[in-house]
Amino acid sequence: MSQLQDCDVKKCRGRPKVFDRDAALDKALTLFWTHGYEGTSLSDLVAATGAKAPTLYAEFVNKEGLFRAAMERYVEKFSAWREAALGDEQLPVAQAIEAYFRATAACFTERNSPGGCFFICTSTALSAASAEVAAMLQQQHQSQEHALSDFLLTRQQRGELSAEVNISALARYLGCMLQGMSVRAREGAPREDLDSIIDALMAMWPTLTGLCQAKP
Numbered sequence: 001m002s003q004l005q006d007c008d009v010k011k012c013r014g015r016p017k018v019f020d021r022d023a024a025l026d027k028a029l030t031l032f033w034t035h036g037y038e039g040t041s042l043s044d045l046v047a048a049t050g051a052k053a054p055t056l057y058a059e060f061v062n063k064e065g066l067f068r069a070a071m072e073r074y075v076e077k078f079s080a081w082r083e084a085a086l087g088d089e090q091l092p093v094a095q096a097i098e099a100y101f102r103a104t105a106a107c108f109t110e111r112n113s114p115g116g117c118f119f120i121c122t123s124t125a126l127s128a129a130s131a132e133v134a135a136m137l138q139q140q141h142q143s144q145e146h147a148l149s150d151f152l153l154t155r156q157q158r159g160e161l162s163a164e165v166n167i168s169a170l171a172r173y174l175g176c177m178l179q180g181m182s183v184r185a186r187e188g189a190p191r192e193d194l195d196s197i198i199d200a201l202m203a204m205w206p207t208l209t210g211l212c213q214a215k216p
Contacts, residue, residue, distance in 0.1 A: 024049040029070040033114040036122050037067055037133050064133060074118045078107045086151040093155040098202050105194035108185035116186035120179055145175040165209050
């Protein structure tokens with residue numbers, strides 16, 4: 001074979017396709033978000049990402065490792081910018097809470113993503129065989145509640161909330177609201193629906209911060 005013919009053969013073969021980790025994670029995230037951990041098979045992941053099973057195993061070790069990476073991708077893409085509202089030192093406590101919930105409503109109803117919260121949606125219908133995945137998701141639920149609790153405690157220490165307010169109880173209440181909003185968004189509720197819930201929350205805010213008092 002001549003050198004020219006050899007070059008032609010190489011051109012026909014082309015270069016091997018480079019594995020795009022972020023693109024694969026985005027597709028895996030959508031699958032897990034839509035169908036849950038157990039409802040998503042390896043063949044589904046292979047078909048969606050376009051990567052072969054050995055490539056996925058080499059990158060993520062196993063399905064659980066891929067799920068963990070997809071979960072981290074969700075935090076990177078959605079959770080971080082929601083929680084940025086809590087870190088805005090310029091916003092009074094009530095406005096920061098409202099901004100956080102408005103951003104959450106936008107995330108839950110994003111048209112290019114499945115409805116609701118990834119953590120809440122994927123934590124349902126897990127069997128005992130998925131105990132480690134359930135533990136990961138529970139840790140994320142607790143992390144969200146802790147973020148709210150830490151924010152409220154900091155603002156209480158600054159005097160923006162009464163010393164009598166039970167921060168743990170208030171954070172749990174807000175966490176339950178987030179779960180309810182996720183369920184409604186998952187069922188197809190539009191952004192306006194969630195915004196009306198937030199309107200009610202903010203109307204009750206003075207009462208909540210007055211009645212959620214620590215028991216003696």
